Amino acid sequence: MSDPPDFPELLTPWERLRQYTDARIALGRVGTSVPTAELLRFGQAHALARDAVQAELDGVALAEALPCNTLQVRSQAAHRSEYLRRPDLGRRLHPESARVLRAHRSDPAPDLLIMVSDGLSALAAQRQAAAVLHTLLPGLQAAGLRVAPVLIAGQARVALADEAAELLGVRLAIHLIGERPGLSSPDSLGAYLTYNPRSGTLDSARNCVSNIRPAGLDAGTAARRVLALTLQALRRGLSGVELKDTDGVLGEGPG
Known part of the structure; x- marks a missing residue:
């Protein structure tokens, strides 16, 4: 948003x-x-969006900021360039990460897993x-609810x-991931919730709370919405297109 004007009475309606x-x-x-000032603002916003896509996640710093136990994992994409060119590799765990998760499987399994990852904006996750x-x-x-160690991916x-x-045997996954940057939102986080997550799960089986950032949906409100969706998903045994706002999900989080 623009800074407050010095003479608001002189502003046009637009x-x-x-x-x-x-x-x-x-x-x-x-x-x-367009005026030069607006052209420069556009160029700056475009540069910030490009930087957000190219940035690498600092998993160690993120782990230190989280209030829980964590595990570091990664996908099969070897580096950022390959990740951007090969979306399929970003959807599969590296064999070493899969081995680590198998070693952490417990009986009984936790109820849910939370993953935090870079996605298309490491800045958002950070x-x-x-x-x-x-x-x-x-x-x-x-x-x-019993929560597995948070995965930083x-x-x-x-x-x-x-x-x-699937490797940990949990009933539900919550994935906090950097969203594709916009020209005014290079640090927007999305929260994807999936009941009965398995390899090959369709996107229609997920719910998403998006635009989590100070200038969008604040973190506290987003967390309450994710919690409400989680409780509804576990109670009803589903997520995705069948779990709609009309069920009152987004208004039922704790105050």
Whole structure:
């Protein structure tokens, strides 16, 4: 959003709207082009989005910020360039990571798994994930749910949590992952929830809480929505297109 103007009474109606949105509206024009200041802002936003896509996740720093035990895993994509060119590799665990998870399987298995990963914006996971988990984990524990050690995953796509959850034998997976950056949101986090996650799970079987960032959906509200969805998914034994907002899910989180 724009900074407050020095003389608000001089603003046009379009310029007043700019105070309430990050959308690129009321840019003005000089002849057939946009003003230089707006062109420079666009270039800066585009550069921030590109940087967010290319950035690497600092798994050690993220683990230190999380209020729980963690395990580091990675996909089969060897580096960022391969990850961006081969989405399929980002959906499968590296064999060594799969071995680590098999070694951590327990009986009885935990109820759910949480994965935090870079996705298309490591910046989002680095900035937003800890705040979400500081609210979400106590809520899950208060509900009597057993949570596996949080997985921190590099070069990951959404489906990577399915294979990890299958190896650990959990009933539900929550994947906090960096979303594709927009020109005003390079650090937006998404939370994907999947009941009965397995390799090959369709996207239609997932629920998503998106745009988690200070300028979008704040971390506390997002965590409460994810918790409400989790409790509903476990109670009803499903997730995805059959678990809709009309069920009151998004309004039922703890206050």
